[in-house]
Amino acid sequence: NAGVTQTPKFQVLKTGQSMTLQCAQDMxxxxxxxxxxxxxxxxxxxxxxxxxxxxDKGEVPNGYNVSRLNKREFSLRLESAAPSQTSVYFCATRKxxxxxxxxxxxxxxxxx
Amino acid sequence: GxxxxxxxxxxxxxxxxxxxxxxxxxxxxxNIQWYKQRPGGHPVFLIQLVKSGEVKKQKRLTFQFGxxxxxxxxxxxxxxxxxxxTYFCAGNEGGKLIFGQGTELSVKP
Numbered sequence: 001n002a003g004v005t006q007t008p009k010f011q012v013l014k015t016g017q018s019m020t021l022q023c024a025q026d027m028x029x030x031x032x033x034x035x036x037x038x039x040x041x042x043x044x045x046x047x048x049x050x051x052x053x054x055x056d057k058g059e060v061p062n063g064y065n066v067s068r069l070n071k072r073e074f075s076l077r078l079e080s081a082a083p084s085q086t087s088v089y090f091c092a093t094r095k096x097x098x099x100x101x102x103x104x105x106x107x108x109x110x111x112x
Numbered sequence: 113g114x115x116x117x118x119x120x121x122x123x124x125x126x127x128x129x130x131x132x133x134x135x136x137x138x139x140x141x142x143n144i145q146w147y148k149q150r151p152g153g154h155p156v157f158l159i160q161l162v163k164s165g166e167v168k169k170q171k172r173l174t175f176q177f178g179x180x181x182x183x184x185x186x187x188x189x190x191x192x193x194x195x196x197x198t199y200f201c202a203g204n205e206g207g208k209l210i211f212g213q214g215t216e217l218s219v220k221p
Contacts, residue, residue: 101145
């Protein structure tokens, strides 16, 4: 029972490269979220998926796309990475709107 | 959209001193959640407050939800080195959970 699994743990990209961050959960939760964490900025919501088949923008969606592949998986794609996207990215899931979030261990991304 | 402000950004205390972090929302919240993130770790859920004026305790931690459901606080009595980390509040807006900036607590033994 792994909970929320994020891959990769670390990634270094050059400006303009693309990549996909993967998130998978075995908790049978309906809702999945992508946050980024930067010093002094807290956790900022990028995109979320309230249920399978739906996705919505969060606070900072520009430069990102998401795919809710099925109930278990929610991926975050950077089409053309920029240094401003250097951050720690967290995937989180929850059962419903009033439930607590369960976080993955994060992906530390550096864009040079 | 909803904004959640949290103060202070940093707090340094001597072990045994008390600590409080405050959270304010620009809109009325249906509920508020609190999380703790240890250095190098991921946020972990602590508690959820739902009712106006609600007060909940977890050992040395006391959580309050304001009467207007727009503000909340977390108070730690007699801090210990194990309390070190960043404490976040988060407010529910529909399907979204919006986090405050967090308060980073350091405790000097």
